[in-house]
Amino acid sequence: MRLTLTTLALLLAAGASAAPSPAMLVKESVAAPRGWVRRGDVPAGTTIPLSFALKQRGAAELEAALLAVSDPASARYGQHLTRDDVAALLAPAPEAQQAVRRWMASHGIEEDVEARSYAGDWIRARVPVEKARDMLDADFAVWARDGDERQIVRALQYSLPRELHEHVDLVGPTTYFGEPLAHRAPSRLVETMPEGWKPAVAGAGSRVAAINVAGAPAVCLTASTTMQCLRELYKTADYKPQAPGKQFIGISGFLEQYPNAQDLQQFLATERTDAVGYMYNFTSIDGGLNDQSMPGVEANLDVQTIAAQAYPIPSTFYSVAGRPPFTADTNTPTNTNEPYASEFEYLLAQRSVPSVVSTSYGDDEQTVPTPYALRVCGEIAALGARGVSMLFSSGDFGVGADNTCFSNDGKNRTTFLPAFPASCPWATTVGATEAYAPEVAVSKKIGGYFGGGGFSNIFPAPGYQKAAVSAYVKSLGNQYQGLYNKNGRGYPDVAAQGSRYLIVDGHRYVHVGGTSASSPTFAAVISLVNDARLAAGKPVLGFLNPRLYAGVGAAALNDITSGSSAGCNTAGFPAAKGWDAVTGFGTPDFEKLRTALA
Known part of the structure; x- marks a missing residue:
């Protein structure tokens, strides 16, 4: 052409x-x-x-195809579309x-x-x-x-x-x-390793007799979230991938954030010793760089979290260019601010796509023009139709950062501020928790932030979640009347730990949190479920939400009932039994998910 x-x-x-x-x-x-x-x-x-x-021409047909291949009750379940199938519809x-x-x-x-x-x-x-x-x-x-x-x-x-x-x-x-922001709480240097911490041992991971008196995995520390803790908490530690070469995980990289290869190896040497030598793949999109002299906390967090929890499943870091500022001297602004479309277009052009993509970035929804949001959300749907589980972090400001919750349409209305792409109905959005027995929605007191959650002002609640969202909205009564769209797509869908991750950045150990941590953790768990399916001769899961909302979410996830998405100078939406606009259906239980999604 x-x-x-x-x-x-x-x-x-x-x-x-x-x-x-x-x-x-x-x-x-x-x-x-x-x-x-x-x-x-x-x-x-x-x-x-x-x-x-x-x-x-075929946007509506594409969405119908996505739902058909994602619904186990459909005769087309699991029959994901090819590159050319999707291109014909787009x-x-x-x-x-x-x-x-x-x-x-x-x-x-x-x-x-x-x-x-x-x-x-x-x-x-x-x-x-x-x-x-x-x-x-x-x-x-x-x-x-x-x-x-x-x-x-x-x-x-x-x-x-x-x-x-x-x-x-x-x-x-x-x-x-707007421009995408990393959904990450500020990092903090670890001057001395937390009390009780010890390097992981190759082959370690059995959960047998490894529960402390509080009911949490014995390896979990109060002061830090380690990879061994996450593997035991979410019950992946004893699972050995059987078909790792049949899929790979995608990691979105924006804002000149680059993972560092030496940091990864240092991290694996203490957090997942049997994975030492494992290395992510790197792909440049639109001239995205790979500057090893500038390790980024966000990029290192994503890469290290997935490597330690999904090893030996391969992963690819997509470095997307597009943020350099305009200066009159160059006379050519390169800041297109189209990072999502750039990455998703690239992926749609490939014959082979990741089984899971984790994106730890987002904007306030109101800063994204509606036509662009609709277009990007359609590309997320297209990738879902191809069998990609598209995971996005829910944000770190609850229902909106305090003292900023005003509409930017010139009317200056007080309003909650949903996030995008978290609000896209074809995304699986991940909130955050902390503590272990039980897990609770992340809080500013401990995690340093409140997990994002809310309801879209652009996208209506899709059919697959209407019952769950309607029940939750009804439970709120008139609370926050007029501050959110009761008929909007509710998010997040699920959650995972998002507080005090111990990672390596610039050859130093740091604590870092945010829903930026939650998304790659949930992505790693889904990749292991995919592995079990692939080993059994079944296709990867693809778009997760229809199955989650059809009963799998409540049955195979750890329901979180404490905490809230505080923000906009309010307590925000409360966690509740079943789905809620703070932690969705809850955190993963790999063994239950593996059975439910078999």
């Missing part, structure tokens, strides 16, 4: 002789988000990257492609064919800012957060010709002012 020089010449010629520019209609308009300041005009001669998301209509390319050619803009998505539903080009303003009738300007010198190029509104509205979902990056 490459443009030949002859075709391009014909398009350019057609554009040159075309009628005057058709009527422009506003496609998207937003208010300046809270905290963002317009710094001035974009310097002349600046080239900006534009992405045109064409409407996908492909735009030929007339949409033709209309957009004619319009681009009429402005003298050439498509970057190499950047076109596999399904052809994203078209990209680098456009001089003067032409971009003309094409989109948009006031592109330089913006920055108040008090932050990093700058981006954005517009508060853009338009498209009337006839393109039916063909284009969005043009980006235009109105997307």
Whole structure:
């Protein structure tokens, strides 16, 4: 699907002789988000990257296929779609492609064919800012957060010709002012190893006679969460993977966060000695780097957590570029702020995809333009249809950081702040717990934060969770009336420990927590369930939620009934029996999950 020089010449010629520019209609308009300041005009001669998301013909059919292959009651259960099956559903209509390319050619803009998505539903080009303003009738300007010198190029509104509205979902990056943040509490250097800590021993892991008087695994320490503790707590320690070469785990890496190979080996030498020598694979997306001189706490946490709990199942760290700030000197802003779409597009173009992807990042949902959120959520659905369990951390600010809970639509309403992609109905979102006997929702007093949870303002509650969410909302009565969307997609779906993980960063031991820790832990457990299925000749699980909400969640997870998702200067949503908007259905019990999901 490459443009030949002859075709391009014909398009350019057609554009040159075309009628005057058709009527422009506003496609998207937003208010300046809270905290963002317009710094001035974009310097002349600046080239900006534009992405045109064409409407996908089979988006509804894709969602139906996802539910069919994820529902054990369906005859299609486990029959995951191939790369080309998904691409056929995501492909735009030929007339949409033709209309957009004619319009681009009429402005003298050439498509970057190499950047076109596999399904052809994203078209990209680098456009001089003067032409971009003309094409989109948009006031592109330089913006920055108040008090932050990093700058981006954005517009508060853009338009498209009337006839393109039916063909284009969005043009980006235009109105997307947010950027993904790591869902991680601050790390703290461990000056001396916690009392009772001792290095793991190769082959250790039996839970027999290893329970203390409080009912928790004897290896679990009050001051730290170690990998051996997690393996015994969630009952994976005695399981030996039987088909590790038949799947791999994906780890999302954003914001110039890089795992360090030496840190991993130091970590394994004390936390999982039989795995020493294990190494993650590395993949660069859009020029993502692998700077071993800059170890990142988030990246090290993700890689080390999965390595120690899922060994010897392979893992791949995806380093996604896209955050460098704009400077007038370069005249080419590279900050597209499209990390999710960049990664998910890349994965959809691959013949082989991970069985599980863990993403420990997110935005406030209201900072993500609705068209972009819908598009990314659709890509999460597409990967689910291909058999990928897409796991996301739920966030670290409860229902919203205190003193920030206001709408950014210009009305300044007091409101809870759900997170994205946690709020996508095709994601499996992971909350956080602490303590061991029993586990409770993570708290600021111990874990240093409150786990994110709530209800989407963009996505309605999907059918698979309506009964559980409705029952929980009913139990709240009029509490927080008007602060959240009672009909929205509720999250998280599940939870795992997210407090005081002991990891290695920069060759030093540090304590770190956050739902950034919970997501890779749950991902590791799911990869082991997948291993048991693969060894039995069955497909990987793929999208988990329909089975969780059909009864598996309540039956095979440890229900958490204490704690809350405090935030927005409130106590937040409370944990409760069954599903709740703090810890979902609870934390994993591998033995029960393995049986229930067999």
